[in-house]
Amino acid sequence: METSYETIVIGGGVVGNGIAFHLSERYKEGVLVLDKKYPMSGTSGSTQAWVWVHNKTPSWYAEFNMYSAELYPYLSKKIGDVEYKRTGGLSPFFNESDREKAKQLAESYRKIGIKIKVLSREKVLEKEPFMNPEVAGATYSSIDGNVNPFRLIDMYMRASKKNGVHYSTYNKVTEIQKQDGKYIVVSDQATYVCKNLILAGGTWSRELGEMLGIKIPVNQLRGQILVSEPLKPFLNFTISGLRQANNGEVLMGYSMEQAGFNRATTLDVIQETANMAVRYVPALGKAKIVRAFSGIRAMPEDGFPILGKVPGFENLYVAATHSGVTLSPLIGTLITELILDGETSIPIDRYSLSRFG
Template identity: 30%
Template structure:
């Protein structure tokens, strides 16, 4: 039975970022990845580093997202230096396009509310003429947009690969095909059973996405997460026409165009649905008419990891100190914060005050 300073359960973007950050901090780290039997939300990620509109009603989430966006360049530089992978990070700002005056008014009200709640980060309403000047080729139905200078995007698959390669380079152990069946608190830490295999650790992080719900009570935590399906379409490679990420269209570094996004409450169904894909394609062709000539080459769905209020969950167990939770549906956006802020806090043994609002105790308050 091998012993570690920290075991991270969950090999997706959240767990991999925390594991890499902890290993860079000098800890002996094991990253336990369930393998291809897992739901693999990380592999279905759209790839946005998205700030505008993030954290409405929860200023702590807005601040955490902004911190992560600011930390992303340091994360990129470190990973690309260690792995020779190009993560494709670009942060030119991003657009949320609106197809009616009513939609634009609703969006503007949200941005105004967030500015009052969390401070002005430069997000603003852009009229039709300015939007067309900044993004040539917009459809006639686009009446305007909101633009945030902090928004960006990256390649989620290269990010995942880079984090796991960086973990190994820092001396950590990446352990695939480890399905955790039992976590037992010990006087000096925790014992984790993966079938008949055992490891011990002084601290652990539950970052297993939707699987965390069943594991959390074993260490005195609560992670009431639920799935929310999203579908994505991908076109063939196209000439470069989009220099900015948008809420539901982005052109990748290879030239393909990704189209999203749906929000479907269908439980654990990871299938795709033609009628939903038609809706995605129809709306995005109204925004970018050039997409009508593109050939779709693939599509997929993935299950977001959603808390009851849609915001992340971060907490240390009161019953079993040293056990931490980490759950969110923004694995790319928050990768900088997870690697360079959350991981050091775990090694220090105490979450900073800025993360206290993310405790699962907020759900008990809401229920009461």
């Protein structure tokens, strides 16, 4: 078994896989991806997988998300059908008083090239006829959409393997040491040596950092989602709260709770989610719910991605973020540039781990 690699990526989620794939496009030196379980068993497999831009804040972060969303059509050409759909994104509001805020958002973001329309009630209902007629309006942008997260990771892995990337799954990393300018990675199955090490542990980033005495301040945030039976196609857009998948299922939910790694679903949040769904789309009341699931999201302490070189550690990189699905193609591209060219095409200084002191 090979144990010496040029680059090891710890974490086979949507972020780690995005990096591995983009690396594999440009260099055929040994790349290994390690996953403690099987990819998709964590955050990346328990998400609605919106590719979402238009009302993320502040504007520089929205802009960063936009660049990544722009890469999706090209990515799906390269790795295969990931059911990416640029449906356009709709964020409804029910109080007329929110219109002013929506307009200010649209005006601010026009300057950075994110086109947002503030829709009247009539326009919302024209676009999305099943929306609650009591809606006051919505913000809308054509940049938003969604992707099938399972297809995305599966296709990333297939494309990466084809390009020579090795994967080792059910292989938890237990220890990392720095020795003679190399990294020694001890895992359940073997001990590996590499030059470049990328920490893409998502919700487990803090634990990974601690193995090298580095603080990576990422916390956990639970989200619960309901899944309906397959329904005929009736929702046209990705609505911030629910979306219809290719097979007709509607995924509903936008909840946040601090529950550590507890992936239970709870009746109170299921009920709240049901209330949100029928408020947005009343006809959903008659749809049957087949399943509830919950996912633990990675949430950096200040909410923004932690990307790039780890200060004080040569050839050590970190990529830990919320919104991994949206940001994956861009993070994969930028970390690859950083490793191979020493600089990135879009500045990422703002996202350095050093900001936490």
